[in-house]
Amino acid sequence: ANGSALAGKKVVITAGPTREAIDPVRYLSNFSSGKMGYAVAAAAQAAGATVTLVSGPVQLTTPPGVARVDVDSAEQMLQAVTRLLDEGCDIFIGCAAVADYRMAQIADNKMKKTDADELTLTLVKNPDIIAYVGQHPKRPFTVGFAAETQDLAAYAQDKLTRKNLNMIAANDVSIDGQGFNSDNNALTVYWQNGQQSLPLATKSDIATALIALIADHHNQ
Ligand code: PMT
Secondary structure: OOOOOOOOOEEEEEEOEOOEEEEOOEEEOOOOOOHHHHHHHHHHHHOOOEEEEEEOOOOOOOOOOOEEEEOOOHHHHHHHHHHHHHHOOOEEEEOOEOOOEEEOOOOOOOOOOOOOOOOOOOEEEOOOHHHHHHHOOOOOEEEEEEEEOOOHHHHHHHHHHHOOOOEEEEEEOOOOOOOOOOOEEEEEEEEOOEEEEEEEEEHHHHHHHHHHHHHHHHOO
C-alpha cells in the first residue's frame, strides 16, 4: 500500500492469543505470538491509518504511532472492541487467536492435586468477537483470519459467510515455518467473488500486501 492508501481511516486490529484463567495460577491459551497482528498494525499505520491494536499477552513492542489496548481474556477483548466500535471504526481486522472456550467457573483458589488420575475441566463457549463486529449496527469493513490445519479453502469460505466478513485471510498452520510464532507466513485471501494468494514471505511483507488488498476493496 502507498503511504496514503488508508489516510483518515480508523483501523482496529486484534492480535495475539487470549488467556483464559483456570485458577489464580493457571490458564488455557495457544501459541499465537502476536507477530502477524503487530505486522498488520505497522502496515496499516504506514498506509496512513489511525491504528489501535487490541492485544492479548505478547512479548512485542508496539509499532511506532500505533495505540495499544492490552487484554487477557476473550471477554476483555470483546469489551475493548465494543468500546472502540462505539468510538468509530472504519476497518476491523481480527488477527487474534481467540480461545473458543473458557472455564465455566474460575477456581477462587489454586486447584489441588488429588489422588485421581484424571481431571475434567468444564468449559463454556466464549463470545465470537469478529461475528459480533460483523453484526454490529456500525459495522466496519471487516476482515478475519482463519487458522486451519485441513480443508483450508472450505473452512475459510464458510467463516467468511457465517461471520458476515468482507474478506478472510486463510492461514495454513499445519506447515512448518509459517503461521503461529514464525517470522514468515503465507495466506490465501478470499472475498465474495475472488481470491488472491500471498506466497511465503516475512510477516511484514505479507502484512503490507494484505493492507494493499484491504485498501483496494474498502475503497471500491
Ligand atoms: O500471532 P502469530 O504467532 O503471528 O500467528 C498468527 C496467527 C496464526 C495467529 C494468525 O495468522 C491467524 O491465523 N489468526 C487467527 C487465528 C484463529 O483463531 O483463527 P480461527 O479460525 O479460530 O478464527 C477465525 C476468525 O474469528 C479470526 O479472525 C479470529 O480472530 C476470530 N475469532 C475467533 C474466535 C472468537 N471467539 N472470536 C473471534 O473474533
